[in-house]
Amino acid sequence: MNLIEDTASLAEFCQTCADVPYVTVDTEFLRERTYYAQLCLVQLARPGKGNDGAVLIDTLADGLSLEPLYELFRNRNVVKVFHAARQDLEIFQVNAGVIPQPFFDTQVAAMVCGYGDQVGYETLVRQIAAAKIDKSSRFTDWSRRPLTDAQKTYALADVTHLRRIYEVLAAGLKKSGRAAWVEEELAVLLDPETYRTEPADAWMRVKTRSNSPKFLAAMKELARFRETMAQVRNVPRNRIFKDDALLELAAARPATLEDLGKSRLLLRDARKGDIAEGILAAISAAKDLTPSEIPEPREGNGRKSGSEALGDLLRVLLKARSDSEGVAQRLVASAADLDLIANEDLPDVPALHGWRNEVFGRDAMRLKRGEIALSANGSEVRVVPLA
Known part of the structure; x- marks a missing residue:
């Protein structure tokens, strides 16, 4: 199987893709242990049959630069085809400030073409490519090396069948005149702002039913601190403290380390050091928020029930x-x-x-x-x- 582990080989393959109408792309990554996704593998295929013209790019190989791939992503003459691409595009935007263009998402196109809501890749492979995917390597640690033959086969299938799916869906959109519908939907995915996570907005992902202004102010500042700390340390936000601990802190609003030690849900490491100091500073900062800076209640907001x-x-x-x-x-x-x-x-x-x-x-x-x-x-x- 074609496994690319050096920059020269990657540049050579990407050059062969510069004159084709499209390439299919997928990634394998891990983000369970980090805030930012760890890119482990990129699958790439140009038009062809079977595994011909398809490669696996080992992004963890020593000395490998992905710049030839990014140059292909910038090539406006080659359509980059993904399936359910949001997380893939986020990785490329965060890692290199690159969003592939022109770009086609087969999941969005399939929704326009009547295949259902958020249709999965396996379903399209079965219905359009008349093939079946071996799912045995679906849940695997893609950071471990060497890759097994089963992993390579599974990874290549993510881009080889995608060629047929793209060709069928693109033809269907052209026939129905709905290509503009897909382009309108993809505009959000092509906007770099889509992938920017602002700590000031982190409170929006926390579910709460309290309408207390003091509680909401503390929740906002605690979520801001947690998001910033997670980004700096590159760890999942729950490694700083979990949502239930955040809500407990927002309700109790401890003022001292002694008060902080009384938390039932806060991890031991969060009761001291930088995290503890950050928690107390966030709760203190919440007191200075103006009414316009305090989040509005998202439930019980007086919305009419008669509709x-x-x-x-x-x-x-x-x-x-x-x-x-x-x-x-x-x-x-x-x-x-x-x-x-x-x-x-x-x-x-x-x-x-x-x-x-x-x-x-x-x-x-x-x-x-x-x-x-x-x-x-x-x-x-x-x-x-x-x-």
Whole structure:
């Protein structure tokens, strides 16, 4: 099997890809022990059959530079094809400030082509490439060397079958005229801001039901400190302290090391040293936040409950329109979109813009205004205009 372990071999292979219409790409990485993903392997294939024209790039090989690969990623004449690419693109953006362009995501394209919500690669391999993947190496430590033959076979399959999947989906989009739908969806993945994690926003990932301003202020500053410390140390945020400990600290708001020692959930290492000092400093800083800097409660915010019936109707409409157009519901409108459409007078959500508005948004607003009704005819749901 073609395993590339030096820069010269990588440059030579990437040069052979410079004149092809597309290449397929995948990665294997670990992030259980680090904050930033550890890139362990890159799979790359140019058009061909079987394993011909497919290689594995050992990113852990001594002295190997990925610059030839990044140069290929910058080549605007070659489409870079991934499946469910968000984490792959994040790695390349964080490690090298490079996002492959032009870029195609077969998961997004499959959702537009009617294969379902967030369809998996294995499903597309089975349905489009008429092949089966050996899953025995799915959960493996990709940082260990040497790689086994089973690992290599599994890794190559992630890009060899992807060639056929891309060709079929691209042809389908061209025939349906929906390529622009995919491009609109991929714009988010091509934006470097998508992969920037700001410690000031880390509180948004913490689930809480408390509406207390003092609690929310402390939670925000504790989450900010934890995110910063995790980035600096390159360890998972839960290695600093877990969410349940963060919530306990935000509620108790200890002021001294002695108070901190009374925490039931805080790990022993977090009760001393830099982490302990950071916790106390974060709680102190929370006291100085202005009302506009304190997070707004995300539950119990007074949102009207009388629109639940409208929300149910919108879900029925979404399913009917999605089925009619042969596109995944989740791609057209999220649950949050439906909630805002049902409850806000002037909602500004993706479902009311671009192609989504054509497929669903316009009818959703007409339904809300009482201009249309829904009628069932067996299993079929129809839109009925009202006088």
